[in-house]
Amino acid sequence: VDKNSQRLTIAIQKSGRLSKESISLLQACGFKFSLHEARLLAHSSNQPVDLLRVRDDDIPGLVMDGVVDLGLVGENVLEEVRLERKATQLACEVQRLRALDFGQCRLSIAVPKEEAYNGIQDLDGKRIATTYPYLLQNYLQQRGVAANNAILTGSVEVAPRAGLADAVCDLVSTGATLEANGLVEKEVIFRSQAQLIQRPEPLSAAKQAIIDQLLPRIDGVQMARE
Ligand code: ATP
Ligand code: ZN
Numbered sequence: 001v002d003k004n005s006q007r008l009t010i011a012i013q014k015s016g017r018l019s020k021e022s023i024s025l026l027q028a029c030g031f032k033f034s035l036h037e038a039r040l041l042a043h044s045s046n047q048p049v050d051l052l053r054v055r056d057d058d059i060p061g062l063v064m065d066g067v068v069d070l071g072l073v074g075e076n077v078l079e080e081v082r083l084e085r086k087a088t089q090l091a092c093e094v095q096r097l098r099a100l101d102f103g104q105c106r107l108s109i110a111v112p113k114e115e116a117y118n119g120i121q122d123l124d125g126k127r128i129a130t131t132y133p134y135l136l137q138n139y140l141q142q143r144g145v146a147a148n149n150a151i152l153t154g155s156v157e158v159a160p161r162a163g164l165a166d167a168v169c170d171l172v173s174t175g176a177t178l179e180a181n182g183l184v185e186k187e188v189i190f191r192s193q194a195q196l197i198q199r200p201e202p203l204s205a206a207k208q209a210i211i212d213q214l215l216p217r218i219d220g221v222q223m224a225r226e
Contacts, residue, residue, distance in 0.1 A: 005050075006048060006204065006206050006207070007043075007048045007049060007050050008047075008048060008049045008050070008069050008070065008203075008207045008210045008211070009049075009050045009051075009052055009067075009068040009069050009070070010026070010049065010050070010051050010052065010068065010069065010070040010071065010072070011051075011052045011053075011054055011058070011059045011062050011063065011068040011070070011071040011072070011073075012026075012051055012052070012053055012054075012059075012071070012072050013053070013054070013055070013056040013059070013072070013073070014040075014053035014054055014055065015053075016056060017103065018056060018072065018073070018074065018102070018103050018194055019053075021100075021102040021103070021194070022072045022194070023035070023051075025072075025100065025102075025218065025221060026051070028217075028221045029214055029217040029218060029221060030046075030047075030217060031044045031046065031047050031049055032044055032045045032046045032047075033045070033051055035051075035053075039053070040052060040053055040054070041053075047210065048206070048210070049210065052068055056073055056074065056077050057077055057081070059071040059072070059073040059077065059078075060073055060077060060078045060081035060082065060085075060094065060197070061081055061085065061090075063094050063197050063198065063199050064081075064082075064085065064090070064091045064092055064093060064094055064199070064200070065091055065199075066199040066200070066201055068199070069198065069199055069203060069207055069211075070097075070196060070197065070198050070199075070211070071094075071196075071197045072100065072194055072195070072196055072197075073194065073195060073197065074103050074105070074192050074193070074194055074195070075190075075192040075193060075194075075195050076105070076107055076132065076135070076171065076190055076192040078094070078195060078197065079134075079135060079190065080132050080134050080135050082094075083134035083135065083138060084134050087134070091200075093200040094197040094198065094199065094200060095197065095198040095199070095200060096195055096196075096197055096198075097195075097196040097197065097198050097211075097215060098195070098196040098215065098218055098219075099193055099194075099195055100193060100194040100195060100196060100218075100222070101193070101222050101225060101226075102193065102194050103192065103193050103194035104173065104192070104193045105171045105172060105173045105192050105193075106171070106172050106173075106188045106189075106190065106191045106192065107132055107135060107136075107169060107170070107171055107172075107188070107189050107190040107191075107192065108169070108170065108171075108172045108178075108185045108186070108187060108188050108189060109123070109128065109136075109167055109168070109169045109185075109186050109187040109189060110167065110168050110169075110170065110172075110178050110183040110184055110185045110186060111160075111166070111167045111183065111184060111186055112160050112161075112166075112167075112182055112183060112184075113182050113183065113184045114182075115166075117184075117186050120140075120143050120145050120187060121145060123140070123145050123147045123166075123167060124145050124146055124147065125146065125147065125148075126147050126148070126165075126166040126167055127147070127148045127149075127150045127164075127165040127166050127167075128147050128148070128149060128150065128165055128166065128167045128168065128169050129150040129151075129152050129156045129159035129160070129164060129165035129167070129168045129169070129170075130149060130150070130151065130152070130156060130168065130169035130170065131151070131152060131153055131154070131156060131170075132169060132190075133149040133151050135169075135189060135190055136149060136169045136189065137149060139187075139189040139190075147167075150164055150165045152164070156168050156169075156170045157170055157177055157178065157180075157181040157183065158181060160181075160182075160183065161181065161182065168183060169189065171192075172185060196218065198211070
């Protein structure tokens with residue numbers, strides 16, 4: 001990515017729960033793209049705009065570092081990366097432009113259904129499997145609970161049965177995955193939806209003009225959906 005490019009660069013999730021709605025929102029706002037499955041970069045054919053298609057976990061850092069101008073990402077990932085980068089003294093500022101009306105989910109702590117649970121204190125000294133160690137530690141610390149994070153990058157929900165952890169802290173939307181794994185949701189630690197974020201430093205007038213045109217269109221699209 002050329003940082004000095006006059007084309008506005010927008011990072012979106014390449015493939016996953018945010019991809020389709022990210023693309024359809026941008027298309028509804030008037031940007032035309034033809035996407036090729038294998039390609040990282042997609043140029044708009046009617047605007048000086050490029051899409052960069054990456055893993056959602058990479059989006060906040062790319063925006064915070066100013067490698068891309070805008071990003072569409074879940075607040076859960078945004079906040080986790082912000083806490084991680086703050087702790088490691090990396091740039092962690094972004095401008096939040098809009099909350100988007102998709103990607104709703106919550107990050108929750110769940111325990112095996114056969115375990116008694118009388119409150120967060122019961123987790124003291126326990127192992128909790130998660131891919132969100134910073135959000136989880138932040139929540140536990142504020143409540144004076146010293147649990148151990150077992151950091152897993154996937155299959156968090158099977159960790160208790162596999163004997164890897166006593167509880168999980170994972171994303172939930174319907175709860176069906178928890179239920180299927182014999183887990184019961186006990187604490188909601190973070191509620192999330194997708195966000196449009198912008199790099200912290202001011203943009204060129206040409207790029208800013210595109211954003212000034214984009215934001216009211218997003219508002220219009222979202223209003224029409226309500
Ligand atoms: P990637 O390969 O890009 O890292 P991923 O597996 O981390 O993908 P997805 O499962 O596609 O991510 O979820 C992307 C985002 O979608 C989540 O971080 C969250 O913000 C949102 N989301 C919405 N509903 C759910 C859900 N039911 N379960 C998980 N994530 C959800
Ligand atoms: Zn991810």
